[in-house]
Amino acid sequence: MNRKRLGVVIVTLALASCSSIPILSGLFIDDAQMNQMGVDAFEEIKQKETIETNAYYNNYVKCVAKNILAVTQDPTGVKEWEIVVFRNNAVNAFALPGGKIGVYTGLLSVAKNQDQLAAVIGHEVGHVIKQHSKARYQTA
Secondary structure: OOOOHHHHHHHHHHHHHHHHHHHHHHHHHHHHHHHHHHHHHHHHHHHOOEEEOOOHHHHHHHHHHHHOOOOOOOOOOOOEEEEEEEEOOOOOOEOOOOOOOEHHHHHHOOOOHHHHHHHHHHHHHHHHOOHHHHHHHHHH
């Protein structure tokens, strides 16, 4: 075996062994683990926040979100997304790995139409699709 090949083999084995070292194992989180972290975080948020029961708000947000999701493919394999509206004056929305979307009613008072709401939800879903949470976790 020539030196170049030997070097490649050594580097490959060294990197593979990093996942078994506890301090470095977080650097190599897989999609299933990341999705589970998102699911767990979303469940915690649902326990702490008040879920909006107004049918109009829920249908409106779900209609907009589902149109975005219809043209979106999650590379981690999530097929069904959960969309929840939270009764909170915060002008905010979020999406989490594992197919979770949260929208605060405060955003609905600021977004004047479906297009504006879609821009915010699409932005948040984009973070999930591009796996920004995973990248941040791996560099933390």
